[in-house]
Amino acid sequence: MVGRQGGHNKGGGRKNENNKIYAHPLPILFSEPPQTSLSHKLNAFLGINDTKVLNPHCHGVLDVATRSVWVTDPKDVRILWTRGFFGKGDLSRSEPSWHARQVNAMKAAAGNYLTSEEIREKRRNERKQFKLDRARALAEAAAEAEAAFVEGREAVLPEIPSGATWKPSAQSAAPEPGDDAPPSADADEVELLEEELLEDVEHMQLTLQEAFFLCWGLDCLTILDPHTSQSLSLQQIWVSLQQAFGIIPSLKPVYTISPEEERFDNPFLVNYAVYHHYRSLGWVVKSGIKFCVDLLLYKRGPVFHHAEFGVLVIPVYEDPADKLSSPYALANADPMSWTWLSTINRVNSQVQKTLVLAYVTIPSSSHVPHHTLSSPACLNHYSVREVVLRRFIPARMRD
Amino acid sequence: MESHPSYKALSEVLPKYPQSAGSCFQTFNDITLAQQWTDVEVIDLPVISRCAFRGRRPKMDPLLYVVPCSLAESLSVSWFNEAFEKLGKPDQVYLAINTPDSSIVYYKLTPGIVKPPV
Numbered sequence: 001m002v003g004r005q006g007g008h009n010k011g012g013g014r015k016n017e018n019n020k021i022y023a024h025p026l027p028i029l030f031s032e033p034p035q036t037s038l039s040h041k042l043n044a045f046l047g048i049n050d051t052k053v054l055n056p057h058c059h060g061v062l063d064v065a066t067r068s069v070w071v072t073d074p075k076d077v078r079i080l081w082t083r084g085f086f087g088k089g090d091l092s093r094s095e096p097s098w099h100a101r102q103v104n105a106m107k108a109a110a111g112n113y114l115t116s117e118e119i120r121e122k123r124r125n126e127r128k129q130f131k132l133d134r135a136r137a138l139a140e141a142a143a144e145a146e147a148a149f150v151e152g153r154e155a156v157l158p159e160i161p162s163g164a165t166w167k168p169s170a171q172s173a174a175p176e177p178g179d180d181a182p183p184s185a186d187a188d189e190v191e192l193l194e195e196e197l198l199e200d201v202e203h204m205q206l207t208l209q210e211a212f213f214l215c216w217g218l219d220c221l222t223i224l225d226p227h228t229s230q231s232l233s234l235q236q237i238w239v240s241l242q243q244a245f246g247i248i249p250s251l252k253p254v255y256t257i258s259p260e261e262e263r264f265d266n267p268f269l270v271n272y273a274v275y276h277h278y279r280s281l282g283w284v285v286k287s288g289i290k291f292c293v294d295l296l297l298y299k300r301g302p303v304f305h306h307a308e309f310g311v312l313v314i315p316v317y318e319d320p321a322d323k324l325s326s327p328y329a330l331a332n333a334d335p336m337s338w339t340w341l342s343t344i345n346r347v348n349s350q351v352q353k354t355l356v357l358a359y360v361t362i363p364s365s366s367h368v369p370h371h372t373l374s375s376p377a378c379l380n381h382y383s384v385r386e387v388v389l390r391r392f393i394p395a396r397m398r399d
Numbered sequence: 400m401e402s403h404p405s406y407k408a409l410s411e412v413l414p415k416y417p418q419s420a421g422s423c424f425q426t427f428n429d430i431t432l433a434q435q436w437t438d439v440e441v442i443d444l445p446v447i448s449r450c451a452f453r454g455r456r457p458k459m460d461p462l463l464y465v466v467p468c469s470l471a472e473s474l475s476v477s478w479f480n481e482a483f484e485k486l487g488k489p490d491q492v493y494l495a496i497n498t499p500d501s502s503i504v505y506y507k508l509t510p511g512i513v514k515p516p517v
Binding site for chain 1: 413418497
């Protein structure tokens with residue numbers, strides 16, 4: 001088996017590095033003037049706070065079809081990921097790393113060694129082969145025991161492989177890459193050219209909720225129209241994000257909304273209320289699709305520790321008439337069956353996450369005037385309440 | 400999206416089905432660039448208002464089918480049945496469930512019960 005090779009990046013070294021790289025929780029930074037300077041002392045005496053806000057002023061492009069904002073500038077991508085874990089590379093599992101991985105794979109193929117992904121595949125295939133061998137040996141042992149019982153003799157049991165003693169057989173091992181031709185100087189040159197020619201086709205993708213939080217909440221992101229590259233005003237962004245969930249699908253952003261389409265139960269508003277709630281409390285909020293939930297809450301970020309909480313967004317209509325007239329079929333708006341809830345709870349308990357039901361109250365259109373929907377101020381009328389779900393087993397949980 | 404290199408291969412089907420354009424585009428990118436499938440073809444399936452994909456996984460021979468959809472959609476068994484019919488009744492089809500943060504979760508669907516391998 002491939003043993004874990006310690007490097008200077010393992011364990012404590014990597015933790016310290018992560019603490020340095022991911023030191024800032026948000027893209028905007030605060031710079032404090034030196035405490036001893038005269039101007040600072042004067043300001044402090046007068047009660048003036050002269051801390052400066054350093055804004056990175058990132059840019060992103062709205063993409064209506066994928067309901068997201070794309071960030072392509074490498075500096076902006078790095079800032080948004082390292083300061084708050086915003087966004088995800090669309091060809092990667094977290095931060096955009098597709099180009100680096102492709103180049104690495106090319107180098108590994110030329111240099112005759114395995115990439116870490118290939119090592120992982122090899123380990124998994126070996127484990128699969130071990131399980132097949134073990135299953136076969138167990139079946140043989142059962143058949144032998146049966147036959148011996150029928151014939152009235154002692155069973156001669158075959159050896160059942162265990163994890164410690166099993167070795168992969170020689171012919172089942174996959175051939176090492178680059179076995180046939182050793183790398184030559186020409187191959188190195190060709191490979192360098194290929195690396196340079198390889199266009200980075202990956203971008204970082206922000207959900208509409210992340211983009212709006214950065215743009216309106218922190219004012220550190222400018223969103224551009226995909227066709228004109230003009231920066232959008234807050235009013236245009238506010239309308240186009242709601243229209244991204246519109247009834248009439250479109251591939252272009254729409255900047256006007258009719259009064260009938262402007263509703264409190266627009267999926268963008270409902271989900272944004274919950275996103276903003278947890279982000280403003282300091283949680284790092286990411287997508288929860290891998291665990292059957294809507295959101296995952298991380299205390300510091302995905303690189304530090306697994307998510308502690310999985311959040312299900314459950315919209316609650318203050319006025320049932322709004323639900324009947326709604327063109328949007330909001331998920332989880334109807335009472336949930338016990339089996340479904342149990343399933344989700346089970347999935348999350350298996351991965352040691354606590355399930356949180358976040359009930360979002362959608363204001364009644366008869367109580368709140370319609371014009372509040374023209375600005376983000378309408379978010380004041382939404383409330384989020386949490387119910388934490390844990391399975392209680394009376395026989396085992398006595399303390 | 401229109402300026403992305405992958406758009407050319409999808410330029411006929413994406414404007415035809417704007418509702419599923421995002422998930423088709425994301426799935427195509429993931430299959431061709433991230434998962435590195437080969438011989439990828441785009442199949443137009445008007446009956447379920449989207450395109451599907453057929454290709455080969457790296458180092459594997461059989462032709463596999465992928466049908467994209469988005470998390471927000473509500474799908475029915477008859478929807479799957481029609482997709483299976485129009486794709487020529489393959490043994491299995493991968494359903495690619497897309498999310499706005501670009502995560503894709505693949506599920507393998509078969510038309511009937513399948514026994515586990517061992």
